[in-house]
Amino acid sequence: MANNRLGELRRSAAVMTFGPGSVVDFRADGAPVSAVAAGLEEWDRSFPPAGLANPQRITEPRLQRKLSVGGFRLPPVVDENWRDDQGNPDGRTLVAARFPEWLQCPQCDRLAPAGRWSQDPGRAYRYCAGCTRKAPGQRRIFAVPIRFVMACPKGHLDDFPWHIRVGHKADCKKKERADLYLRSERPGLAGLILSCGDCGARRSMDGVFSAQTWRGFRCRGRRPWLAAANETCDCEPRALQRGASNLYFPVIESALSIPPWSDAIQEALGVYWNPIVTTKPEDRATFIRILAQGDLEPVLRELGLSPDELARQIEDRLTRYNDDAILNIRQEEYRQLISGTDTRDKDAREFEVRNVRVPDSLRPFLSSVVRVVRLREVRALKGFTRINPPGDEDSPDIAAIAVGDPGWLPAVEVRGEGIFLAFNQDTLHAWETQDDVAARAQRVDEAWRIEWHRRYGEGEPAWPITPRYLLAHSFAHALMRQLTLECGYSTAALRERLYVSDGTDGMAGLLIYTATSDSDGTLGGLQRQGEAHRIERAVEAAIRAMEWCSSDPLCIEGMISGVDRLSLAACHACVLAPETACEEYNRFLDRAALVGMPDAPEVGFFSPLLPRT
8 A cells, every 4th residue: 555645634633543553544536445553664764864964853862861762853844846856746645554354335235355456547445346346337336434343451453353253154155265254134243143145144242342241352453554464463353334433543752852951052053963962972063073074063053152052061061861860851841830939031932931920819729820922742552452551651562563663652742831830839748648538539549540450460550549649630630621612722732741749749740731733722822821821710700600510410520430449539521631632631620629528628628719618
């Protein structure tokens, strides 16, 4: 399919929603085509040789150090007007492999692999020759991708075992080559009948999504997005719909560009950073002087530095770069945000903040309010999971997006604005040590540990679910819902970034920010809502909105929060948010942590803000 053009994707989608290993639906020449995005080896084919002038590379030193990579690459953008010396067009494209292989004719209901359908040379679509001959004007009757696929918790992906499912009769002469038919005779899966055109065997599709159906069935370890042999896998696969939301969970690592990594020097060096820092220390100054005679000369002129001065400043940065403290990305960002220091254009081009006086009514609850006027975030894709969301950044079920270690990862950089809030540590400590508050968090933490052990068998989660985590996460969702009414952004355009760690000196804050390049937010900037009088109104309104839910009393009692018990008082009518906005896939939420229970208002951190009758 490498010569068959399928379509286009947004850059951010090619790294997150539709990254390597995901199933993507296209319309090629008007026909439906489903494919799985190929791994990073195919990305290498679409890029020019990696060099200093590669415009589709980005850097973020802290994230590179944490992920042990030399840099990041943006998905390629094709220049339709570009031609090389031989007149060849821009060939930077990403590759996808057809998946699922099985297709179905929407008219005759025949079901068969892609190789048994008619095709036109150089086209990705397949069509039914018999139905096309009968169509007016012999209009192409395209075969459509079947909606059932198989996947396992280790990330493997396979076609649905149609011949096994139909259960051919003993006298079937063709079996694996027989024509199959999938027809809807009654509503629901029970009425969807799979049959063999040779022996007449029939079987309903009822129960195919049940784990019990596939007991004893072993995963074949297929990875169609990678040019590699199948793996040995002892998992029992599950049947899923091709477009199911749990077929692909991208594992994203991100970092904000903060001083000193966001100032003029860091921005100007750009792709030169990695070659310089990977040079031996004794040769680094000489290497910079050599670069200064060529492509680096305009950079030095812009910075107003000599090669020796730049070398000294880079050596100072490398001292901080090699410090293990840089690996705690959230801690460094939190420290910068609560520092109380405003940054201006002269200090940081990618990170600009304004500290705001905390309104008197919110001082018992919040210690810091910061307007983040400008921010840059780099989001890198390190892998993905299927069936279940990732447990944490080092979960053992994260599937690979490359056969080996390419030394880089796909990423996108996004710029936006936001509001940072830090909780009052004194009030927080008094609240989270209450027995009733701790007991509610313990219920979620125990459910999370049970889920962890069910999935991985051993080990422990990277962090416990504590009262302050439930508080920060639930408050972030409540505030996002309110800010969408205040500033004009849609709910899907806002994101949360939680800063939580245990202890009286631990982190206790959150950043609500946007990183979208479209026209959302034209009713008013998000960071402007951080002004004292605006944030006071927004917080109070957000808490009042959480006092009652249209699903109460079932919601506040935690009776509709899901069978996994990873949330307590939470539902779509109150605190659940779009999955693009939530770091934890709408898990670990409790509205009662904000407003309390009807018979125990003290369980709510913000309950003093509510009028009580």
